[in-house]
Amino acid sequence: MTTPSARVVLKPKRARPLFAGHPWVFAQSIARVEGSPEPGDEVEVVSHEGATVGRGLFNPSSAIRARLYRWDGGPLDDAFWKARLETAVQLRRDVLGLDARNSAYRLVFSEGDGLSGLTVDRYGSCLVALFSSLALHRRRDAILDALRELTGAEGIIARPDRAVAKEEGLDVGDVRIVGTIPEDLTVFENGLSYKVDVLQGQKTGFYCDQRENREAVARYCLGKRVLDLFCFTGGFALNAAKAGAASVRAVDSSAPALATARENARINEVANVEFEQGDVPKILERLKAAGERFDVVICDPPKYAGHARDLAPALGAYARLNHAAVDVLSPGGILATCSCSGLVDRATFRDVLANVAEHSRRPVQILEQRGQGPDHPVSAPCPETDYLKCLIARVG
Known part of the structure; x- marks a missing residue:
């Protein structure tokens, strides 16, 4: 050897x-x-x-x-990459049974599947592969060939992860398409249909990690007035509406994301969701000044801490956001708040809510402490893979 x-x-x-x-x-x-x-x-x-x-x-x-x-002394050759990918595919197919229940899920979760620097999402017959490692990107052809053979995917789009491309030395414009990518791609999750823009959308075009959390939060929304902040293409909002919310206001800064969200509401025949484009903190200020109150507020912001140097500012941003969210929450209302920053651990994120309780003088009871779905497995030796926090709390 x-x-x-x-x-x-x-x-x-x-x-x-x-x-x-x-x-x-x-x-x-x-x-x-x-x-x-x-x-x-x-x-x-x-x-x-x-x-x-x-x-x-x-x-x-x-x-x-x-x-x-x-760690066993073996080579990092094409056979190794295929075997590691096959293990990831088998987990989703044979253990989690995702092919039978969902057409949108994470097929490869980087460090969680022993493939640091590679993320793959499956949308029906289409795969989207993000490379966050220059070294793996240089083995792209072998990886894509193995993925197509193992999954039978009709098309794969592979591109560098824009978030880390510069520091890894990757060209964000180096996109490869294998096979056929449908122009109009629709996936199904929790009984709802979603349009997914795999070519121009954020990350891979959809956020599969919140699948179970969207369903969990929806259980608190029956007959309630709901505010969904950072709604993207409508995941939480549509689940809340489907679960019987009296009304849903969904806010995002991205016009393309909101256009897709409105289309998703239309194809699911959901009429009680109002979408609004704007800066979330400013909209929260306006709602507070107007005396608006909601029974359920959902906060799913983008990653605030990408590097260790960002941690302190990120914690400040999470605190301000959650304070503002509580300011428009009715007494006894539900706050569902999330962080996708891996550098913010669970205890620290709970401390954010403790800070909210202290400064708002309102009791906060955490009802559920949730994370990413099982198609995003946590590697025990790599705590950074436990990145998604979703706290569902009652605020008195």
């Missing part, structure tokens, strides 16, 4: 989480690099004492200098 020509030697006391299965080797954890690996090359990662940790792929431009994929 061949050994990579280059070695990444770690600093003292930096190997333990990697031995345990965490895949990220950060630049500040590296003592030296032996050899001259090119971007995307396979490398051996070893402890400061020289013990082999595992095999990974190297990127000298990224804060994550190497991503680990194997």
